[in-house]
Amino acid sequence: MKILVPCKRVPDADQKIEVHPDGSAIISAHLPFLLNPFDAIAVEEAVRIREQRDGETEILAVTIGEEVCQDELRTALAMGADRALLVVCLQPPDPWNVARILRAVTQREQPDLVLMGKQAVDDDSNQVGQFLAALLDWPQATFASRLNFVDNGLRVARETDAGLETVTVSLPAVVTTDLRLNEPRYASLTSILKARKQSIDQFCLADLAVELEPRLEIRHLETTASARSCQWVTSAAELVDRLRRETH
Amino acid sequence: MKCLVVAEHDGATVRAGSLAALGFAADVAAQTGGSTTWLILGHELNDVSQHAARYAAVLAGDHPLLAAPTADRYAAVIDDQTRRGEFDLVVAAASTFAKDVVGRAGGLLGGAMASDVVAHRWENDRLVMQRPMYAGAVLATVVLSGSPQIVTVRPTAYAAPQPRTEPAEIATVGIDAETLPQHIEWLELETRPTHRPDVSEAQIVVSGGRAIRDRDDFERLIGGLADALGGATGSSRALVDAGITPNEFQVGQTGKIVAPELYCAVGISGAVQHLAGMKNSKMIVAINQDADAPIFEVADYGLVGDVYQVVPELIQRLKDEPDRHHPPPES
Ligand SMILES: Cc1cc2nc3c(=O)[nH]c(=O)nc-3n(C[C@H](O)[C@H](O)[C@H](O)COP(=O)(O)OP(=O)(O)OC[C@H]3O[C@@H](n4cnc5c(N)ncnc54)[C@H](O)[C@@H]3O)c2cc1C
Ligand SMILES: Nc1ncnc2c1ncn2[C@@H]1O[C@H](COP(=O)(O)O)[C@@H](O)[C@H]1O
Numbered sequence: 001m002k003i004l005v006p007c008k009r010v011p012d013a014d015q016k017i018e019v020h021p022d023g024s025a026i027i028s029a030h031l032p033f034l035l036n037p038f039d040a041i042a043v044e045e046a047v048r049i050r051e052q053r054d055g056e057t058e059i060l061a062v063t064i065g066e067e068v069c070q071d072e073l074r075t076a077l078a079m080g081a082d083r084a085l086l087v088v089c090l091q092p093p094d095p096w097n098v099a100r101i102l103r104a105v106t107q108r109e110q111p112d113l114v115l116m117g118k119q120a121v122d123d124d125s126n127q128v129g130q131f132l133a134a135l136l137d138w139p140q141a142t143f144a145s146r147l148n149f150v151d152n153g154l155r156v157a158r159e160t161d162a163g164l165e166t167v168t169v170s171l172p173a174v175v176t177t178d179l180r181l182n183e184p185r186y187a188s189l190t191s192i193l194k195a196r197k198q199s200i201d202q203f204c205l206a207d208l209a210v211e212l213e214p215r216l217e218i219r220h221l222e223t224t225a226s227a228r229s230c231q232w233v234t235s236a237a238e239l240v241d242r243l244r245r246e247t248h
Numbered sequence: 249m250k251c252l253v254v255a256e257h258d259g260a261t262v263r264a265g266s267l268a269a270l271g272f273a274a275d276v277a278a279q280t281g282g283s284t285t286w287l288i289l290g291h292e293l294n295d296v297s298q299h300a301a302r303y304a305a306v307l308a309g310d311h312p313l314l315a316a317p318t319a320d321r322y323a324a325v326i327d328d329q330t331r332r333g334e335f336d337l338v339v340a341a342a343s344t345f346a347k348d349v350v351g352r353a354g355g356l357l358g359g360a361m362a363s364d365v366v367a368h369r370w371e372n373d374r375l376v377m378q379r380p381m382y383a384g385a386v387l388a389t390v391v392l393s394g395s396p397q398i399v400t401v402r403p404t405a406y407a408a409p410q411p412r413t414e415p416a417e418i419a420t421v422g423i424d425a426e427t428l429p430q431h432i433e434w435l436e437l438e439t440r441p442t443h444r445p446d447v448s449e450a451q452i453v454v455s456g457g458r459a460i461r462d463r464d465d466f467e468r469l470i471g472g473l474a475d476a477l478g479g480a481t482g483s484s485r486a487l488v489d490a491g492i493t494p495n496e497f498q499v500g501q502t503g504k505i506v507a508p509e510l511y512c513a514v515g516i517s518g519a520v521q522h523l524a525g526m527k528n529s530k531m532i533v534a535i536n537q538d539a540d541a542p543i544f545e546v547a548d549y550g551l552v553g554d555v556y557q558v559v560p561e562l563i564q565r566l567k568d569e570p571d572r573h574h575p576p577p578e579s
Contacts, residue, residue, distance in 0.1 A: 013520060017385045026386065038502075096359030119502060123381050125363050126347045127354065130319070134355025139431030140319050142348045145495065155435075159495040160344040161448065161504065163439035167318070170431050179485065179502065180495060213394075215360040219376070220389040226527060230534075230550040236561035239533065239551050240569065246531060247510070 001057045003046045004111035005081065006102055008036040009065055009072040010122040023220040035072040037184075038117025040079070041177040044184040045147060046115050047080035058082050060109060064089050064101050070200055077195035078187035085201045087208065094216040095123070099131035104208035106136060111172065113154075118143050118176040129176035139169035143178040249282040249375070252335040253304070254326060254353075256345050257288060257296040262303075264449045265341030267408035270303055272368065272401045273339045274409045279370040282336070287329055289322055291315040297418045303409060305416040307333070311423040316434035317345055323352035324429055329421055330357055335396055337375070342400040342505070343448075350400060360394035364505075366405040383501040384524040403448070404507035404528060440494050444471070445480045447497060452479025452510045455499055455526070458486040459515020459536070459555045466492050469559040470514060476566035482506065484516045500525035515555045518543025535559070 011017065012032040019026055035043075043061065050057035061076035062085040063069045073084035087101055106114060119126040133140035141156035145164060148155045153170040159178040169175075187195070205211065233239045251273035256263045273284045286300045289309045297308045309325050326349070330338055338353065340346035342364045354361040366387075367378040374391050377399065381388050392399075447453055454477065456470035466487065474481045483493040485500060499506055501524035511529035516522060518534070518541055526532070527546045534547040537554050544550045551558060 011382070013383060017382045019386060026382070095361070096355075099355065099359065121383065121501070124383070124501065125361075127351050127361055127363060130348065130351030131355035131359055131361075133319075134323060134352045137429070139429075140348070140352060141432070142319070142351075143344060158344075160348075160437070161496055162344075163437055163494060163496050165437045166435040168433045168435065173431075178495070180489065213359075215358070215392060215394050216362060217391050217393065218388050219391060221381070221386050223385060224380075224387050226546045228532070228546055228548055230544045230547045233549055233551050236551070236558050236565055239549060240562060240565045242549055243510075243533070244569070 001049070001053060001113070002109065002111040003049065003057060003059050004106060004109060004114045005039065005042050005046050005059060005061050005076065006098075006114070006116040006128070007039045007043070007061050007063045007072050007076050008117070008120045008122075009033050009063065009069045010036045010120055013121055017223065019221045019223050023222055026221065033068075033071065035075045036117050036120050038119055038121070038177050040075070040184040041179070041181050042115040042117055043076045043079045043081060044182045045177065047185075048182065049147075050080070060085060060111065062087065062102070062105055064093060064098055066090060073200055074195045074198070075187070077198050078192045079185060080191075083201070084198070085203065087203050087205070089205060091212075093212060094214065095125045095127035095131060096215040097212050098128045099135055100213070101205070101208060101210050102128070102132050103135045104210050106132070108208070113172060114174045116174070116176055118178055129174050133174040136172075136174070138172050138174055140174045140176070141167055141169050142176045144175050145178050145180045147175065147181070249276055249280045249336040250334065251277050251282060251284045251337040251339055252287050252330055252333065253284060254338065254340040254346065254350055255286050255288045255296070255300055256341060256343060257290065257300075259290065259292065260295045261299045262286070262288075262296060263341070264408070265343055265403035267303065268403035268406040269339050269341040269401050271406040271409050272365070272399070273337065274304075276337060276368065276370070276375060285333070285335075287326060289314050289317075289325055298415070301415040301418050302411040303416070306418040307421050308418060309421045309423050311425065313425055313428055313430070314423065317349060318432040318434050319348045319352045320429040320432050322349040323356055324427075325421075325423065326350065326353035327356040330396055338396055338398045340400050341403045346400045350398060354398040357396055357398060358394050360392040360396070361398035362390055362392055363400045365399050365401045380524070383520045384527065385520065402505055404505060439496075444474055447480040447482040447499065448504050448506055450480035451508050452477045453482050453499070453506055453508045453526075453529075454479055454512040454514060455482035455484065455516060456487055456493070456514050457484040457516030460487060460492065463492050469555060472563045473512065473514070473559055476563045477510070477512075479508070479510070484519075484522050513543050513547070514559060516543055517541050518546065
């Protein structure tokens with residue numbers, strides 16, 4: 001079994017995001033970045049699958065971006081990925097192009113399963129997994145909360161607005177992770193140190209014969225702020241009174 | 249623009265969120281001299297088609313193989329109908345259904361897709377849209393290139409259009425069972441029965457956070473307050489992770505986005521991921537024992553106290569007062 005895990009570098013969500021005065025981009029100079037939390041869940045699940053299968057599984061982490069994105073690949077290696085691949089792309093690609101690049105990587109690497117985050121917590125698009133499955137004509141199971149291998153493929157419990165849905169998909173397939181799938185491990189210091197020394201393969205878009213086809217153009221960014229000011233009430237009685245007046 | 253709106257439904261009526269998506273499409277159509285058409289997929293669609301036809305023309309894809317919303321089959325039909333009808337814009341409400349199914353259709357249709365759109369304008373012959381990023385900390389202005397364009401909209405940002413005076417036409421579309429992909433087999437949907445409204449559609453939402461210690465307390469305090477106010481229950485991620493509430497209760501960046509008339513956050517700290525899902529509510533009430541909790545920064549009314557003391561008293565007082573939320577049936 002071979003599992004491909006796309007990994008995205010995203011700003012740490014605990015940090016306040018600021019935008020350049022001209023609205024062109026966020027100010028990223030001093031922001032700490034990390035592996036997209038949903039992708040960390042995907043790496044963790046891949047490692048657990050390998051553990052269950054007595055090691056007969058290869059996990060390949062791939063990221064698309066600038067050289068610095070190697071940091072997040074090393075996070076994936078430290079968590080247990082076997083190999084890592086950086087596809088160098090200097091402009092941040094939109095979801096369509098991420099999916100097209102991942103399709104090229106998939107065709108080259110022939111994984112049985114692509115396990116990835118349901119959403120990147122920077123752009124919040126929630127698109128790439130679905131695009132990739134469509135491009136490959138593979139089945140998809142999005143928002144996975146539980147995975148089990150069964151005779152004819154994978155049984156996946158999915159977190160939907162209506163409740164927990166169960167589907168089976170044949171392999172190869174694309175599965176996107178939701179929060180309840182697992183709790184990612186912290187890498188040990190030794191594995192972090194080991195991951196630092198591991199080599200990372202690099203491709204450029206030409207190696208994969210992909211030319212970017214821009215679809216989503218971001219013209220302007222602005223920060224949003226809450227305009228509310230809190231009025232304090234000191235008792236349940238006062239709160240009920242306020243609610244009554246506000247909603248009459 | 250010629251707009252196709254993919255409806256989400258329960259077999260009887262179109263969901264409120266889909267009507268909001270139609271509202272977006274109708275506005276784009278009006279500004280561009282275009283039209284709106286529903287695409288309804290499922291099995292035994294008579295009732296829902298009639299409901300939908302009160303708002304716009306209907307294309308109904310009715311087939312036993314479409315009885316459950318499997319992404320591969322649904323996306324194949326959306327792709328096919330979009331091409332046949334030469335639609336310029338495919339629209340749906342941003343829900344897990346649309347993210348799954350319409351997202352895949354977007355991949356088949358060339359990937360010009362914007363998710364979670366909250367505002368739009370027509371400018372120099374381009375559809376210019378706004379969508380939140382970074383858990384709602386940033387608002388991005390975006391345009392799509394390529395056709396058709398695929399858009400999911402936040403129902404909280406749009407209103408349903410007025411029903412038509414005469415119902416519109418209902419047409420059935422042919423479903424070719426031979427060519428439908430069947431790589432995904434739908435097995436079951438596990439839901440917890442509830443007498444309360446759906447959290448995404450309710451006018452009043454009461455949400456509980458980590459302050460709530462178990463399921464019984466959630467039902468008694470959060471459920472009790474929701475009932476006293478006539479609303480729905482929701483929760484932070486913390487309670488879903490703890491198994492106290494089901495995943496469909498999660499309000500936030502990666503759960504449901506709500507904007508009711510009244511949102512009560514009970515024992516919720518107000519992490520950015522939670523705020524992303526509720527900060528556009530009309531009125532926000534927060535109850536927390538920590539006066540510095542970030543939830544108070546988005547609240548209109550704040551009460552510092554122990555939810556185990558405050559909430560039972562609130563429920564009692566709401567029950568004692570004249571029945572304003574449940575007017576007696578007219579006799
Ligand atoms: C990738 C990712 C996605 C996420 N998505 C979401 C999401 O969609 N939705 C979401 O909600 N979270 C999400 N989170 C989690 C989020 O970061 C917070 O951890 C979570 O919202 C905290 O839940 P909470 O406020 O209930 O718990 P806590 O942060 O622990 O807060 C509990 C609050 O209750 C108060 N309290 C405790 N006891 C009492 C008492 N007796 N009376 C009164 N007050 C009391 C405390 O003062 C505290 O403020 C996500 C996190 C990640 C990493
Ligand atoms: N630049 C990227 N490199 C690698 N994987 C990515 C990249 N962008 C998105 N992804 C993957 O696609 C998932 C969904 O992203 P999105 O559709 O942008 O919300 C993420 O969780 C990642 O697994």
